[in-house]
Amino acid sequence: MFKKPTLKDNIIGYGFLSPALILLAIFLVIPVGMVFYYAFTDYYLLTPDARQFIGLENFQRLIKDPIFIKSIWNTAKFVVWIIPVQLGAALGMALIINKQRKGNIFFKVAFFAPVVMSLVVISILWLYLLNPNEGLINTLLTKIGLPSQPFLTSPKQAMYTIVFVSAWQGAGYQMLLFLGGMQNIPNDVYEAAEIDGFSKFQQFRYITMPLLKPTTIFVVLTTLISAFKLIIQPMVMAQGGPMNSTMTMVYYIYQTGFTDRMVGYSSSIALIFTTMIGLITLAQRKLIKEDN
Amino acid sequence: MKRKLLGFAALSILSVGLLAGCGGGNSKKESSDPGDIKIWVQFSDETPEGVAWQEIVDGFNKENEGKYKAVTEYIPRSGSGGGYEDKVNAAITTNGLPDVITLDGPNTAAYAHSGVIAPLDDYLKDADMDDVLDSIIQQGTYDGKMYAFGFSESNVGVYYNKEMFKEAGITEEQLPTLDNPWTWSDFSKISEILTKHFEGPAIDMQIASNDEMLTYAYTPFIWSNGGDVVNEEGTKATDYFNDSKTVEALEFVQSLVKNGYTTISPIEKGFETGKYPMLLSGSWTIFDLEENYKDIDYGILPYPVSDTTKELVSPTGSWQLAMTTKTEKKDASAAFIKYATSTESSRIMSLGNSVLPIRNSTIELIKDEVSEGMRTLMEQNQRSGHARPVVVAYPQVSRAFQQAIQDISYFEENKDVQKVADTRAEEMQQAIDNSLK
Numbered sequence: 098m099f100k101k102p103t104l105k106d107n108i109i110g111y112g113f114l115s116p117a118l119i120l121l122a123i124f125l126v127i128p129v130g131m132v133f134y135y136a137f138t139d140y141y142l143l144t145p146d147a148r149q150f151i152g153l154e155n156f157q158r159l160i161k162d163p164i165f166i167k168s169i170w171n172t173a174k175f176v177v178w179i180i181p182v183q184l185g186a187a188l189g190m191a192l193i194i195n196k197q198r199k200g201n202i203f204f205k206v207a208f209f210a211p212v213v214m215s216l217v218v219i220s221i222l223w224l225y226l227l228n229p230n231e232g233l234i235n236t237l238l239t240k241i242g243l244p245s246q247p248f249l250t251s252p253k254q255a256m257y258t259i260v261f262v263s264a265w266q267g268a269g270y271q272m273l274l275f276l277g278g279m280q281n282i283p284n285d286v287y288e289a290a291e292i293d294g295f296s297k298f299q300q301f302r303y304i305t306m307p308l309l310k311p312t313t314i315f316v317v318l319t320t321l322i323s324a325f326k327l328i329i330q331p332m333v334m335a336q337g338g339p340m341n342s343t344m345t346m347v348y349y350i351y352q353t354g355f356t357d358r359m360v361g362y363s364s365s366i367a368l369i370f371t372t373m374i375g376l377i378t379l380a381q382r383k384l385i386k387e388d389n
Numbered sequence: 390m391k392r393k394l395l396g397f398a399a400l401s402i403l404s405v406g407l408l409a410g411c412g413g414g415n416s417k418k419e420s421s422d423p424g425d426i427k428i429w430v431q432f433s434d435e436t437p438e439g440v441a442w443q444e445i446v447d448g449f450n451k452e453n454e455g456k457y458k459a460v461t462e463y464i465p466r467s468g469s470g471g472g473y474e475d476k477v478n479a480a481i482t483t484n485g486l487p488d489v490i491t492l493d494g495p496n497t498a499a500y501a502h503s504g505v506i507a508p509l510d511d512y513l514k515d516a517d518m519d520d521v522l523d524s525i526i527q528q529g530t531y532d533g534k535m536y537a538f539g540f541s542e543s544n545v546g547v548y549y550n551k552e553m554f555k556e557a558g559i560t561e562e563q564l565p566t567l568d569n570p571w572t573w574s575d576f577s578k579i580s581e582i583l584t585k586h587f588e589g590p591a592i593d594m595q596i597a598s599n600d601e602m603l604t605y606a607y608t609p610f611i612w613s614n615g616g617d618v619v620n621e622e623g624t625k626a627t628d629y630f631n632d633s634k635t636v637e638a639l640e641f642v643q644s645l646v647k648n649g650y651t652t653i654s655p656i657e658k659g660f661e662t663g664k665y666p667m668l669l670s671g672s673w674t675i676f677d678l679e680e681n682y683k684d685i686d687y688g689i690l691p692y693p694v695s696d697t698t699k700e701l702v703s704p705t706g707s708w709q710l711a712m713t714t715k716t717e718k719k720d721a722s723a724a725f726i727k728y729a730t731s732t733e734s735s736r737i738m739s740l741g742n743s744v745l746p747i748r749n750s751t752i753e754l755i756k757d758e759v760s761e762g763m764r765t766l767m768e769q770n771q772r773s774g775h776a777r778p779v780v781v782a783y784p785q786v787s788r789a790f791q792q793a794i795q796d797i798s799y800f801e802e803n804k805d806v807q808k809v810a811d812t813r814a815e816e817m818q819q820a821i822d823n824s825l826k
Contacts, residue, residue, distance in 0.1 A: 139826075143503035145482045158823075229654035250597065250654045252799065336599040338795055339653075340802075355475075357784045357820075358499065 129371075135364035142358035155365035165366065167341050168349040174256055175263075175345065176324045183264035183271065183320060184313075190268060191275035192301075212269040220333035223262045224249070249335050252342040259330045259343055267323075271316045278312030279305060314385055321381070325374055346370050424457040426721045427487035431473040431708060433465040441741030448737075449728045457721045462487065481505060488716035489725060492537060494528040494706035494776060495601075495783045498623060501531040502781045502824075506711035508534040512723035516730070524705035524774030525747045531779055537709035538730045541744035544770040545606050545671045545704050546689040546762075547592070548678075553666035557586040567691050567768055570701050573641050576693035580650035583666045590652040592667035593660055594645065596798050597653045603791040604777060606669055607642060609702040612775055614638040614695040618790060619817065623780035624825065626817035630793075631810035638695070639806050643797040653798050661685060672766050676743040679760070689762040691769050705774040707744065745770055785820030789813045 102110070111118075136155060140148040159165050190208045194201055211219060226233050227248040235245040248258045282305065290300050328351065331343035337352070338344075344352075350370065354363030428446075432438045446459050466473040473491075480486045492500055500506045513535060518526070522542060529537040554564075559579060565571035571579070583591035595602050608618060616635030619626045629635065645651045660668035661682040668674070678685060692703050710729055712722040728734060735751040738744060740759075745767050746752050752767050759767070780786050793813040796803045803809050 141503065141824075142478050143481055143499060143505055225657075228657065230656045247654060252802070338599050338792075340792070340796060340799065355478075356788075357782075358478075359823075 132364045132367050132371075135361050136368040137365075138361045140359075140361035140364070142354075142360050145360075148361065151361070155362050156369075158362065159365060159369070164341055164344060165349060168344045168346045171256060171342065171344055172325060172327065172346045175260060175327050176321060178257065178260040179263055179267075179324045180317060180320055182260055183268050184316060186264055186268040187271035187316070188275055190272040191279060194272070194276055195279045208272055209269040211266045214266070216266065216329040217333055219262065219266050220330050224334055227258065250339060252338075252340045255331075255335050255339060255342045259327075259334060262334070263324075263327070263330055267320070271320070274312055274316055275309065278309045282308045318381055321377065322374065325370075325377075424453070424718070424721050426457065426459050426489060426716070426718050426725060428459055428461045428489040428491075428710075428725070429464055429473070429477070429487050430461055430491050431464060431466045434461075434463045436742075438738075438742040438744075439463060441738050444737050444741070445729050445734045448734070449725055452728070453724070457724055459489075459721075459725050484715065486713045486715050488718050488722045489710055489712055491540075491708050492711055493708055494537075494539065495778075495787065497529055497537045497709070497711075498531045498779045498781045499783060499824075500711065501534075501536040504714055506536050507714045507716075507719070508536055509538060509712065509723060509726065510535050512719075512727065513538075516727050520732070520748045520750050521730075522705075522747055522749065522771060522774055524770065524776045528706055528776035528779070529709055529711075537711040538726050539707055539709040539747050540729050540734070541707045541738050541742065542705055542747050542770060542774070543672050543707045544745055544766040544774060545609075545669065546691060546766050546769060547693070548660060548668040548670060548674060548687050548762075549690055550660065550663060550666045551686045551688055553583070553587065553663070557583050557666070559583075565690055565693075567701070567765070567772060570691045570694045570699075572696045572699060573693050574696055577644070577648070577650065580645070580667075581648070584648070584650050587666060590655065590659075590665060591650045592645075592669060593655040593665050594651040594669040595655075596642075596646065596651060596794065597655065599791065599795065601787060601791075603794045604787045605704045605706065606671075607794050608777060608790070609692050609704050609775060610642060610695075611635050611638040612702040613692070613698060613700050614641075615698055615700075617778075619778045619780055619786065619821070623778060624821060626786065626821060627814045630790075630814035630817060631807065636807050636810050639793065639797050639810060642794065643800050643806055646798045647800045672743070672745055672763065675760060675762050675766075687762070689765045691765070692773070701769070701773040702775050703769045703773045705770060705776050780821060780824075782817075782820040782824035785824075786817045789816040789820070 135148075137150055137152060138148045139151045139154070190204070194204055194208070227235075229235055229245060229247050229250060234248075239245050247254060249255050286304055286308075287300055290304055295303070326347050327345045328347040331337055331345055332348055332351075335343045337348055346366065347370070350363050350366045353359050353366060357363075430439075430442060432442070434440070434443060442461065446461055449457070449459055464473045464476050477486070477490060477492075486505070490506070492506070497506075501508075525539040525542060526535065529535050529539060549564075559582060563579065565575065580591040595606065611618065611634075614634045614637055616632050616638055617629045618635075619629055646653065656662075656664050659665040660670075661678065663685060675689075678687060691701060694701050710726045712719065712726060716722050730747060732748050732750045732754065735746045735748050736754055739746045739751065739755060743763075745763075746755065749771065752771060756764055756767065777783075778786060790813070793809055796809045796813070797806055
C-alpha cells in the first residue's frame with residue numbers, strides 16, 4: 098500500500114515543516130554556528146564591531162584558567178553524585194507507590210510536588226532550611242544531639258548539599274517514569290515467582306530490575322545530560338562559592354559572557370562544553386546499541 | 390508543480406512574517422526635532438526612585454518648553470542585575486542606544502574605554518563642579534575626563550543598637566564620632582566586649598554576601614591603611630593588592646572572623662531583630678529599619694580607621710547618567726544631565742528615594758529634614774567618600790577582590806593572607822592586561 102513519496106509530496110511536507118525549521122534555524126542552528134565562530138575571536142560585549150579573529154588564544158588562556166579547571170571538576174563531581182542519589186531516591190519512591198495501599202495519593206503528591214516548582218523557589222526554600230543558625234535542618238540535628246552543619250558555607254560540603262537538593266527536586270519526575278515501567282510488568286510473572294518461592298527481594302532483583310532496564314537507561318541518559326547543565330541551584334544558593342566550590346561550567350559560561358563581558362572567551366568555554374556533552378552522548382549511544 | 394512551489398514559498402514567507410512580527414516594534418522612529426531626547430533608566434516608574442525621577446524630568450521639560458523635551462523609558466533591573474543591562478548590551482550590538490543612559494558607578498571605565506559613552510567636560514563648565522562631592526567625580530572620571538555624572542550617592546556605616554550597647558556597659562564617651570573615629574584596635578576592643586556579653590558575634594559585616602557588597606564595603610579598610618586595589622591609572626594590581634599595607638588591612642578583617650566578632654554564617658536580619666548589637670551596612674538600611682523594624686533604637690557610627698594612619702575612608706557609588714556617543718542631540722542631552730544633577734534635582738532624588746545627595750549645597754539644604762543616621766552618612770560621605778577603582782576589567786577585578794575577602798574569612802584554610810593576596814592580585818592583573826589589549 099505504501100507509495101513512494103513524490104517530489105511534490107516532499108515539497109508540501111517541507112512546506113508544512115518550514116515554520117518549525119526556520120524557528121529552529123534562527124534560535125538553534127545559527128546561534129550554535131555563531132558561538133563556534135566567536136570562540137575564536139576576542140568579542141567584547143561593549144565593542145561588538147571591533148572583534149577580531151584571534152585563533153586559539155582563548156583556548157590557550159582557558160588551559161591556564163584555574164576557575165575554568167575547577168568548574169570542570171565541580172561539574173563532574175555533581176554528575177557523578179547526582180546519578181546514584183537521584184536514581185536511588187526515584188526508584189525507592191516508585192517502589193513505595195507501586196503497591197496498592199492507602200495513602201498512596203499523599204505520597205504521589207508529596208514526591209512529585211518539587212518537580213513542578215521553580216528551581217529558583219526551591220533553592221531559596223532550601224537556603225532557609227539549611228541556614229546554619231536558625232534553619233530547620235540544623236535545629237533538628239542539634240535536637241538529636243548532632244553538631245550543626247555549615248552545609249552551604251563550607252567549601253567541602255556545599256556541592257554535596259546542592260547534589261542533595263537537586264536530587265530531591267528532580268527525583269519525582271523519574272519516579273513517574275520508573276512507576277510507569279513497573280506497572281508495565283505483568284502481574285502473572287510475580288505470581289509465578291511467588292509460587293516458586295521467590296522472596297520479595299529476589300522478585301525485585303530478578304524480575305523488576307531486568308524488566309526496568311529500558312526505563313533505567315532512558316532515565317540515566319536524561320539525568321546525565323541535564324546534570325551537566327547545572328546552574329540555578331549553585332547560583333541562587335551559593336553564588337558559585339564558597340571559594341568556587343560550586344562554580345559549574347554553565348555558570349562560568351554565564352559569568353564570563355555576561356558579567357565579565359568576554360563573549361569570545363565565554364564562547365570558547367561553551368564550545369568545549371558542547372563538545373564534551375556531544376562526546377558523552379555519542380559514547381552512550383554506542384554502549385546502548387552494543388547492549389541491545 | 391509551479392503552484393506547489395508557490396505554496397511552499399507562501400508558507401515560508403508567512404512564517405518569516407510571523408517571526409518578524411515577534412521582533413517588531415523596534416523600528417526606529419527618529420524624531421527630526423533636535424531637542425527631543427530619549428533616556429533609559431534602570432528602575433520602574435512605580436518605585437519611589439521612579440516617582441522622584443519623573444518629577445525631575447517634568448521640571449526639565451517645563452523649563453525648556455519649546456526647546457528640549459526629555460522622554461524616559463523605564464527598564465527595571467531584575468534581581469540578578471540583568472534586564473536593564475541586557476537591553477543596553479543588545480542596543481550596543483544593534484546600534485539602538487538612546488541619547489542618555491544610566492550606568493552603575495563601576496561601569497564607567499568599561500563604557501568609556503569602549504566608546505559607548507562620550508566625555509562631558511565641555512558641557513560642564515558652568516555646572517558648579519566644585520560643589521559636587523569628590524566621590525561623584527572620582528567614579529565618573531576615566532582617563533582624566535568626566536564621562537558619567539552620578540545622580541545619587543550612597544555610603545556605609547556601622548549601625549549600632551543603643552540599648553544593647555548600654556547593657557554591655559559601653560558608655561557614650563567610648564563611641565566614635567566623625568571627628569574622632571575609632572581605630573581598628575578600638576573597634577576590636579568594643580567588639581570583644583559585645584561578643585563576650587551577648588555570647589555571639591558583635592557585628593554582621595555581611596562578609597558572607599559573596600557579591601559586590603564585599604568590594605563596596607571592604608575596600609575602605611585597605612584605603613584607610615594606605616593600601617590600594619589597583620593603581621590610579623587602573624593598569625596595575627600586582628604590587629598594589631598584594632602590598633604589605635593591603636595585606637595588613639586584610640589581616641585585620643581576618644582577625645575579626647577569627648576572634649568571633651563577626652561571622653560568615655550570620656542570623657538572617659540579626660541586627661534588625663535585636664540579636665546582634667552592630668551591622669555594617671549602607672544607607673538603604675535606614676529605610677528598612679524605619680519601615681519594618683521600628684522597635685530598634687539605633688544609631689550610626691563611622692568607619693573604623695587604620696591604627697597607623699587614622700584616616701577616615703568610607704565607600705560610595707551609585708547610578709550615574711551618561712550621554713551615548715551615538716546621540717546626535719549632544720546639547721540637549723548634556724543640558725538634561727546638568728539639570729538632573731543640579732542642587733534642586735539632587736534634593737528631589739534624596740528626599741524622594743532616601744538616597745544621599747551628590748552636592749554639598751544639597752546637603753546643606755536638606756540636613757535638617759533627614760534622620761540623624763542619614764545625616765551621619767551624608768557627612769561621612771562629604772568628608773571621606775571614596776569611589777571604587779575605575780578599571781575597564783572591573784567585573785573581574787571586583788570578583789577577585791570578593792574572592793579574596795571570602796578566602797581570608799575561611800581563616801583555617803587560608804592562614805597565609807599574603808598568599809591569598811598574591812594569587813588574587815595576579816588574577817586581577819591578568820584580567821586588566823587582557824582588557825587593555
